[in-house]
Amino acid sequence: MRIDIITVLPELLKSPFEASIMKRAIEKGIVEVYFHNLRDYTTDKRRTIDDYQFGGGAGMVMMIEPIDKCISKLKLERDYDDIIYMTPDGETLNQKMANTVSLQKNIIILCGHYKGVDQRVRDHFITREVSIGDYVLSGGEIGAIVFCDAIIRLIPGVLSDETSALTDSFQDNLLSPPIYTRPANYNGWEVPDVLLSGHFANIEKWREEKAYEHTLNRRPDLLDES
Numbered sequence: 001m002r003i004d005i006i007t008v009l010p011e012l013l014k015s016p017f018e019a020s021i022m023k024r025a026i027e028k029g030i031v032e033v034y035f036h037n038l039r040d041y042t043t044d045k046r047r048t049i050d051d052y053q054f055g056g057g058a059g060m061v062m063m064i065e066p067i068d069k070c071i072s073k074l075k076l077e078r079d080y081d082d083i084i085y086m087t088p089d090g091e092t093l094n095q096k097m098a099n100t101v102s103l104q105k106n107i108i109i110l111c112g113h114y115k116g117v118d119q120r121v122r123d124h125f126i127t128r129e130v131s132i133g134d135y136v137l138s139g140g141e142i143g144a145i146v147f148c149d150a151i152i153r154l155i156p157g158v159l160s161d162e163t164s165a166l167t168d169s170f171q172d173n174l175l176s177p178p179i180y181t182r183p184a185n186y187n188g189w190e191v192p193d194v195l196l197s198g199h200f201a202n203i204e205k206w207r208e209e210k211a212y213e214h215t216l217n218r219r220p221d222l223l224d225e226s
């Protein structure tokens, strides 16, 4: 998968891709990530990317021209499956969306700033709008990092068998059951007997029950969705 990220703050974006799973995916050659500084697509001396909004009102609007120049250049080089705009009024990111996007070959991610982008960018270039939750961030960059992490770890070959995404919370609309490691007894706090029994059918049954119980307690809404 190739990910092209368009941003006014490339330096804010880079370091998360240089650690842990995302770094490994890039090193393995499974994912390529490129950062494009929107100011490199401006033509004026001040490298302006925003302007006042028509009709008045507080807050600057990201202009269409630099965004068009950047997206159009990329689209001449290859086809894109999705051109994604990170915005608080987008579709809320969930595991189903992450699964869908993880199957794509080439995507562009545009990070919004200020009040957002000129509506014509959304109408004519964007194919998917994504929010990472119901709160407002200063820009789309942190949302883009969250989104990339969620999709990259789902691409086959990125995770090893032990860290398989198949047992993640949310993968079946169920939260994960409790997990334990050694010691089996820590200051009198014991690990559930069944996990030490070696009886795999019982262990599996216990985990399913706990996952269901945990989901019912904490996120009953997930149980209605499946």
Ligand code: 6GU
Pocket: 086, 087, 088, 112, 130, 131, 132, 133, 134, 135, 136, 137, 138, 139, 140, 141, 143, 144
């Ligand atoms: Cl993707 N961007 C911004 N600016 N705020 C957000 C968001 C994105 N997702 C939730 N809040």
